[in-house]
Amino acid sequence: MNQVDRIRLGLAVAVAKTVTAVVRLLNLGAASVLPGAIARRFHSKLLSLLCEQVKQGVILVVGTNGKTTTSLLLRTILENQGLKVAHNDTGANLINGLVTALLNNTNLIGQLTVDYAILEVDENIVSLLLKECQPRIILGLNLFRDQLDRYGEVDTISQLWLRAFALLPPNTTVILNADDPTLSHLGQQLSQKVRYFGLSEPDLYLEEIPHAVDSIYCPNCGYTLDYQGIYLSHLGDFNCPSCGFTKSKTAFSSKAWPQILVGVYNKYNTLAAGLVAQELGIEMAHIFDSIKDFRAAFGRSEELTIDGKNIRILLSKNPVGMNEIIRTVNDLKVTEKASITLMVLNDRIPDGTDVSWIWDVDTEKLINLGGTLIVSGDRVYDMALRLVYSQETLTNHQNSVKLIVKEDLKEAIKTALTLTPSNGTLHIIPTYSAMLEVRGILIGRQIL
Numbered sequence: 001m002n003q004v005d006r007i008r009l010g011l012a013v014a015v016a017k018t019v020t021a022v023v024r025l026l027n028l029g030a031a032s033v034l035p036g037a038i039a040r041r042f043h044s045k046l047l048s049l050l051c052e053q054v055k056q057g058v059i060l061v062v063g064t065n066g067k068t069t070t071s072l073l074l075r076t077i078l079e080n081q082g083l084k085v086a087h088n089d090t091g092a093n094l095i096n097g098l099v100t101a102l103l104n105n106t107n108l109i110g111q112l113t114v115d116y117a118i119l120e121v122d123e124n125i126v127s128l129l130l131k132e133c134q135p136r137i138i139l140g141l142n143l144f145r146d147q148l149d150r151y152g153e154v155d156t157i158s159q160l161w162l163r164a165f166a167l168l169p170p171n172t173t174v175i176l177n178a179d180d181p182t183l184s185h186l187g188q189q190l191s192q193k194v195r196y197f198g199l200s201e202p203d204l205y206l207e208e209i210p211h212a213v214d215s216i217y218c219p220n221c222g223y224t225l226d227y228q229g230i231y232l233s234h235l236g237d238f239n240c241p242s243c244g245f246t247k248s249k250t251a252f253s254s255k256a257w258p259q260i261l262v263g264v265y266n267k268y269n270t271l272a273a274g275l276v277a278q279e280l281g282i283e284m285a286h287i288f289d290s291i292k293d294f295r296a297a298f299g300r301s302e303e304l305t306i307d308g309k310n311i312r313i314l315l316s317k318n319p320v321g322m323n324e325i326i327r328t329v330n331d332l333k334v335t336e337k338a339s340i341t342l343m344v345l346n347d348r349i350p351d352g353t354d355v356s357w358i359w360d361v362d363t364e365k366l367i368n369l370g371g372t373l374i375v376s377g378d379r380v381y382d383m384a385l386r387l388v389y390s391q392e393t394l395t396n397h398q399n400s401v402k403l404i405v406k407e408d409l410k411e412a413i414k415t416a417l418t419l420t421p422s423n424g425t426l427h428i429i430p431t432y433s434a435m436l437e438v439r440g441i442l443i444g445r446q447i448l
Contacts, residue, residue: 036099056134
């Protein structure tokens with residue numbers, strides 16, 4: 001780095017840290033994006049300069065669902081080994097958010113003293129990011145339809161990823177979900193080192209293919225895939241009877257792996273973080289110990305106790321995610337004797353402005369178990385209508401459902417808590433911005 005770059009870097013860092021201090025002092029937010037946006041005006045190559053300083057390498061976590069939970073678990077494993085980690089833990093996963101997270105870990109002259117940087121990355125900017133950052137590991141979790149008004153279809157994203165990944169140095173490691181046909185096929189096209197994680201537990205198969213399935217056609221020839229079983233959406237054990245494409249071989253069997261967070265989707269997150277940690281040379285015993293003591297990130301299977309009542313917040317932002325949340329809630333209702341569920345649907349920028357995706361969700365399964373459903377949010381009547389249609393389409397009405405509509409979110413939460421028995425659990429299923437509002441109401445402050 002020449003003298004001019006050092007001066008510009010120092011100026012960018014000083015400005016960013018000043019902006020961060022002012023924003024937090026005035027309680028204007030978490031300062032997770034603005035400092036990076038302003039700092040980049042002082043040095044256009046700031047992201048590259050910061051990534052180059054990470055001692056043992058940058059780890060990119062990409063995919064539609066599970067980035068935050070997986071990243072936090074991986075960070076926990078690394079920190080338990082005494083390693084220092086930079087991480088965009090506020091969820092700001094665009095370029096300015098990544099820069100801000102790295103700047104938070106520099107000293108006043110821009111020196112970054114961390115062993116690893118774990119960066120959760122929006123799937124739509126992966127190609128752009130790889131022009132400025134050479135990661136040690138890229139972890140690809142899954143690809144589902146999510147906010148079609150922003151991203152487009154799964155195939156579009158996967159082709160962008162393939163072209164970007166193919167240009168990476170040969171010493172880059174790519175870790176992918178073998179159960180996702182799109183990612184499994186992507187990995188088979190790469191010359192870099194590729195390792196796979198996935199489930200090997202047929203007892204977790206779904207009884208039928210969900211409506212929100214995205215990619216049941218062979219990514220190689222377009223023929224319909226033959227599934228031995230599906231774990232969620234289009235993730236499962238598959239092969240193509242036409243061209244012979246089949247699921248990639250996983251690094252290990254999932255059966256022996258511990259899991260503390262609820263849901264099949266969190267089993268995937270656990271395996272993904274564990275495989276990255278293994279790739280970094282951490283012993284399995286240490287990985288398992290970290291998993292057993294892990295606690296969820298805010299809003300992702302997060303558990304709270306309010307007024308002596310248990311609350312579990314389960315973020316849901318697309319059809320696949322909500323289907324898995326419903327599956328988990330139904331399983332938990334049986335074991336925990338919980339009968340109260342609050343659903344909060346917003347249509348703001350972080351959620352995606354098109355809420356038609358709720359019609360791809362199998363809400364009939366939530367209705368079928370009975371109990372009380374409370375709905376709220378900016379699009380409360382859209383959610384209520386979807387649930388009413390779900391009830392009308394069911395032929396089995398043994399389990400009656402009480403539907404309560406509350407426009408005001410505070411009133412909805414108050415009602416839900418009042419109806420939740422002292423020994424029961426209230427499940428809250430919100431979209432992203434709704435989750436932030438819910439937490440703000442419950443614990444008295446926003447996360448962002």
